[in-house]
Amino acid sequence: MVDKAEVEAFLFLEARLADENRYEEWGDLWTDDAIYWVPSNDYDYDPLHHVSIIYDDRNRIQDRIDRLKSGSAWAQQPQSRLCRVISNVEVEVKPDGDIEVRSKFTLGEIRRGRQATYFASQLHTLRQTNDGLRMASKKVMLINNDEPINNLSFLI
Amino acid sequence: MIPAQPIDVRSLLRLEEGLVHSDVYRSPEIFDLEMERIFHDNWVYVGHESEIPNRGDFALRTIGRQSVIMNRDHRGQVNLFMNRCRHRANSVCQYDSGNAANFFCNYHGWTYKNSGELIGVPYADAYGDDFDKKSLPLVKPRMEMYRGFIWGNLGKSEGSLMDHLGIAGKRGIDMFCDASPEGEVIVRQGSTKVKIYANWKFQGGDGYHPAFTHRANFMAIRHQRKSGGMKNDMAPGTMEEGYLSRDLGNGHSCLDTRSAGQSYGVRLPDAQWARDYRASMVKAYGQERAEYLLKTGGNPHILLSPNLQLLQPDIRVIRPISATEFDITFYCAFLKGVPDELNQARVRDTEDRMGPAGSINPDDVDMFERNQFGLQQTVNPWKFMGRGIEREHPDNDEGTIENYRLEGSIVGHYSDEVTQRGQLRWWADRLTQA
Numbered sequence: 001m002v003d004k005a006e007v008e009a010f011l012f013l014e015a016r017l018a019d020e021n022r023y024e025e026w027g028d029l030w031t032d033d034a035i036y037w038v039p040s041n042d043y044d045y046d047p048l049h050h051v052s053i054i055y056d057d058r059n060r061i062q063d064r065i066d067r068l069k070s071g072s073a074w075a076q077q078p079q080s081r082l083c084r085v086i087s088n089v090e091v092e093v094k095p096d097g098d099i100e101v102r103s104k105f106t107l108g109e110i111r112r113g114r115q116a117t118y119f120a121s122q123l124h125t126l127r128q129t130n131d132g133l134r135m136a137s138k139k140v141m142l143i144n145n146d147e148p149i150n151n152l153s154f155l156i
Numbered sequence: 157m158i159p160a161q162p163i164d165v166r167s168l169l170r171l172e173e174g175l176v177h178s179d180v181y182r183s184p185e186i187f188d189l190e191m192e193r194i195f196h197d198n199w200v201y202v203g204h205e206s207e208i209p210n211r212g213d214f215a216l217r218t219i220g221r222q223s224v225i226m227n228r229d230h231r232g233q234v235n236l237f238m239n240r241c242r243h244r245a246n247s248v249c250q251y252d253s254g255n256a257a258n259f260f261c262n263y264h265g266w267t268y269k270n271s272g273e274l275i276g277v278p279y280a281d282a283y284g285d286d287f288d289k290k291s292l293p294l295v296k297p298r299m300e301m302y303r304g305f306i307w308g309n310l311g312k313s314e315g316s317l318m319d320h321l322g323i324a325g326k327r328g329i330d331m332f333c334d335a336s337p338e339g340e341v342i343v344r345q346g347s348t349k350v351k352i353y354a355n356w357k358f359q360g361g362d363g364y365h366p367a368f369t370h371r372a373n374f375m376a377i378r379h380q381r382k383s384g385g386m387k388n389d390m391a392p393g394t395m396e397e398g399y400l401s402r403d404l405g406n407g408h409s410c411l412d413t414r415s416a417g418q419s420y421g422v423r424l425p426d427a428q429w430a431r432d433y434r435a436s437m438v439k440a441y442g443q444e445r446a447e448y449l450l451k452t453g454g455n456p457h458i459l460l461s462p463n464l465q466l467l468q469p470d471i472r473v474i475r476p477i478s479a480t481e482f483d484i485t486f487y488c489a490f491l492k493g494v495p496d497e498l499n500q501a502r503v504r505d506t507e508d509r510m511g512p513a514g515s516i517n518p519d520d521v522d523m524f525e526r527n528q529f530g531l532q533q534t535v536n537p538w539k540f541m542g543r544g545i546e547r548e549h550p551d552n553d554e555g556t557i558e559n560y561r562l563e564g565s566i567v568g569h570y571s572d573e574v575t576q577r578g579q580l581r582w583w584a585d586r587l588t589q590a
Contacts, residue, residue: 038513041346048500050346051488054513055504067515072371075518114353146252148351148483153518 002099002128004091010126010133011086011103018155019082023065026155030135031127034058037139038156041146043121053145053152068153075153080111082154098136099126109154116150119143163189165587171577174542178531180580181355186587187479193586194462195220197311199320201464201473202226204343204487205234205304212255212270218475219308224297225249226306229271230257234301236308237294241266242274248294259294268294302326303333304340305464321460324404324562328458331560332466335454336491337433337440343471345503347487348511354524355531356476357579361459363392363401363411363570364543369519392570399570401544402551402562403578407461407586410562411570414452415555422453422469422501429495436493448557456560459575461582469502470510480528486510486517541580544572 010029017026030036037047038054047055056064067073084107092100101124109116125137140156142149163185168177179186200219203226207215214227216239223239225248239247241261248259248268258275259268267276272294280287298309300317307317318326333339352358367374392399398416403409424430437446455468465472471487488506490499509516531539551567568574 040348040511045346049503051348051486051503051507051511052346053348053507053511055507060508063515067372070372073519074369074372075522146349148349148485149512150351150353151518151521152512153522156513 002091002093004089006133007091007099007101007126008086008089011089011101011124014135015084015086015105019084021068021076021079021082021154023068023155027061027065030058030061031129032058034061034135035137036061036135037137038152039139039141039145043141043145053142053149054140054156068155073153075151078112080109080154083108097128099128099133100124101126107156118156120156165189165584169580169584170538171541171580172545174540174545174573174577175538176541176580178534178537178539180583181357181528182479182531184479187476189587190476190583191220193589194583195310195476196222197309197313198462198586199300199307199309199315199317200462201460202236202299202306202308204341204471204489205301205306206340206342207253207344208234209344210255212257213253214249214256214270215253216249216251219297219310220476222310223247223249224308225259225294227256227270230269231271233271234299234306235272236297236299236306237272238297240295242292242294243277272296303329304343305329320406322405322408322564324402324410324564325406325408325458325460327560327562328404328408328410328456328460328466331449331452331454331456332458332468332489333454334441334445334449334559335468336493337436338493339440340492341471341489342492343487343489345488345490345499347485348507348514350484350486350510350512350517350521351481352483352521352524353481354521354528355479356474356482357583358524358527359459359465359474359579360520361401361409361411361465361575361579362573363399363575364573365520365523369523370516372519373515395547395569398555401568401570401572401574402553403548403566403574403581404458404562405564405578405582407579407582408459409575409578410456410458410565411575412457412562412567413570414455414560417451422498422505424450424498427497429497433494433498445557445559448560459579461579470506472510541573541576544568544574545577548572548574548577 014029036056040051040053084105086103086105088104090102104121107118120140120142123139126133127136168180202217203215208228211228211230211232214225217224217226225237225239227235229235239249241248243266246261246263248261257270265278269275274289274292300307333341400412402412453468457467459465463474469488471489473485476482488503548566548568551565553562
């Protein structure tokens with residue numbers, strides 16, 4: 001059995017590290033076989049044959065982190081200030097032991113005088129490891145993923 | 157708002173000195189004139205035929221400020237319709253895409269077939285005996301198609317799509333499609349859409365910026381290599397080595413690294429599927445032409461005015477919203493008749509670079525928005541776009557095989573502002589013509 005409070009604590013930690021632009025620590029939360037998916041246009045499709053906003057394996061997650069840490073990713077110079085609220089958490093343990101977590105977030109961003117708000121459902125697959133819970137996959141379903149979106153250059 | 161005094165567009169450009177006035181990019185009056193003279197009275201790219209493969213398929217698009225329906229009707233014919241009921245002008249289509257036998261106006265129940273004919277008018281007896289539904293179909297603007305690329309023209313000005321594209325524009329499209337051994341692209345792999353708070357004429361096509369704007373990508377090169385992503389050798393070589401920018405006329409332009417053998421698209425690995433693809437290209441086009449297409453990746457890196465860019469594997473479509481806002485939709489084009497591995501690599505390539513969370517596009521967006529911010533300053537409103545003005549010269553691209561020769565260009569170094577000056581010369585002609 002999984003403790004729902006432990007799962008929620010993990011989601012809140014991930015949200016806080018993302019909000020505070022702590023890229024490397026956020027990167028440490030992924031498993032080596034991780035998939036990080038932010039679909040475009042729709043919530044579900046075959047990502048091998050359809051463009052996504054993000055479809056990263058672990059190497060590409062690291063590319064993303066390295067870019068952001070380089071000091072030359074100008075779309076995050078200055079960085080965004082972020083605040084996300086996670087709610088509606090539902091936990092389901094799969095037969096293989098993976099923990100599937102559905103939740104929702106609202107996210108406020110402010111950068112260079114302009115404020116934006118994002119709303120999304122998210123689906124995490126968490127796995128119990130020697131280091132504690134880790135993300136094997138994360139899928140972020142933005143409700144505006146079929147509308148023109150300004151930069152999502154922070155951690156979404 | 158039409159200003160009391162006509163705008164003196166010519167006074168905003170001093171291109172022989174390389175000077176461009178800020179108002180070109182920020183004036184609402186100029187934007188209104190652009191809508192009238194460029195987007196509402198000229199050829200504008202709408203969509204690709206492969207987006208609507210089946211009878212009844214439609215996609216809702218925008219030409220300037222006007223909503224148009226692109227569809228394939230019950231007979232299989234491709235149409236463009238103004239999205240407007242002939243009765244009281246309500247929009248008759250509310251969805252971005254779908255399949256519909258009819259377009260139905262929910263206000264008073266007028267109904268149109270997907271081929272445009274008005275077929276239903278409730279209580280039609282009130283209009284008298286001579287009322288003829290046939291006289292009130294959905295309005296069709298001019299439409300022309302080249303290799304599946306559908307363009308619309310809302311105006312009455314003379315000239316065909318080919319007149320607008322010119323030989324170089326046509327050959328850019330040819331090169332893009334000919335990366336497929338069947339000569340066809342398929343555009344239904346979704347898109348990413350980006351909102352930019354800046355002027356729509358900041359379209360890129362700028363060979364000077366990559367090494368600076370995209371500096372973070374050089375820093376991430378180790379992991380890029382490991383994950384098989386794009387190569388980051390963005391610093392250009394010399395003109396002699398084939399690092400060129402081209403003004404193709406009619407506002408079209410090209411960042412040309414074709415003869416340098418430098419393409420920014422998907423690279424072919426040493427794998428069986430890549431060898432199969434090569435063999436199918438040679439079979440389709442013959443040795444010489446296939447080798448050219450493979451060397452260049454079939455990537456024209458071409459910007460077709462006013463709103464289409466073909467940068468393998470992306471099709472990018474520009475939509476102006478106001479003088480200070482536009483959006484870009486990035487589609488990934490699949491190649492017909494190639495191994496699935498190649499098309500999958502094209503999806504990952506588009507998405508790795510473009511869209512709101514790509515590794516390239518967000519830094520471009522930030523530069524465009526910083527540019528717009530700077531343009532608000534009035535103390536000296538002139539920006540300097542004279543780079544390479546001394547060395548630009550006419551060129552017929554004679555080193556390229558004839559099928560893809562960009563004849564009638566003005567050429568300069570890759571980093572020169574040839575492309576921007578070409579865009580602005582055409583822009584001024586459109587805005588000032590009688």
